[in-house]
Amino acid sequence: DVKVTQSSRYLVKRTGEKVFxxxxxxxxxxxxxxxxxxxxxxxxxxxxxxxxxxxxxxxxPEGYSVSREKKERFSLxxxxxxxxxxxxxxxxxxxxSRNYEQYFGPGTRLTVT
Amino acid sequence: xxxxxxxxxxxxxxxxxxxxxxxxxTNSMFDYFLWxxxxxxxxxxxxxxxxxxxxxxxxxxxxxxxxxxxxxLSLHIVPSQPGDSAVYFCAARRYGQNFVFGPGTRLSVLx
Numbered sequence: 490d491v492k493v494t495q496s497s498r499y500l501v502k503r504t505g506e507k508v509f510x511x512x513x514x515x516x517x518x519x520x521x522x523x524x525x526x527x528x529x530x531x532x533x534x535x536x537x538x539x540x541x542x543x544x545x546x547x548x549x550p551e552g553y554s555v556s557r558e559k560k561e562r563f564s565l566x567x568x569x570x571x572x573x574x575x576x577x578x579x580x581x582x583x584x585x586s587r588n589y590e591q592y593f594g595p596g597t598r599l600t601v602t
Numbered sequence: 603x604x605x606x607x608x609x610x611x612x613x614x615x616x617x618x619x620x621x622x623x624x625x626x627x628t629n630s631m632f633d634y635f636l637w638x639x640x641x642x643x644x645x646x647x648x649x650x651x652x653x654x655x656x657x658x659x660x661x662x663x664x665x666x667x668x669x670x671x672x673x674x675l676s677l678h679i680v681p682s683q684p685g686d687s688a689v690y691f692c693a694a695r696r697y698g699q700n701f702v703f704g705p706g707t708r709l710s711v712l713x
Binding site for chain 2: 493588
């Protein structure tokens, strides 16, 4: 069974803290994605990666960075968390040629106070 | 400016009846469209897709219709079941680019 796991379901951090969100997939997928979901805005792509050590900016990369040192793991980093980064963060993965069929993790609800 | 719009934030339908979820897009270069379903506390799951060379795609109870001239996409669920109650996201893509998602429509199927 396909599985994407995210390190935390809920996270509370203070403004200015460095935050790491981890995502692991067990399907040997080439593509991995990070989205944030906000009410009325849907899912917005932050970064994606199609291979180890490769990364591409999505639609809203400002304030975020990513790391992909192993094929199965894709990390999202908030260098200095701000209140406007309070959101639901969703990780996804897909086969390289089938990026329309993405498998999502359950999400991490991040609150920055 | 949102390129993919779902103008109905919510929709309620009686069990057994048809559910119609609508989606409008602004970019005429979009060539692939899809629907995802999301239950609370879970990630979205892929439901159905359609290429711009087609105007209809069917998978069991789910049918997606594409009207390119109107830049309009719809998802029909027949018959609707209580287990279909979820948030539905429409998404669209221009070839070689990533998908752009709409804000979602919450469907409630009433027993």
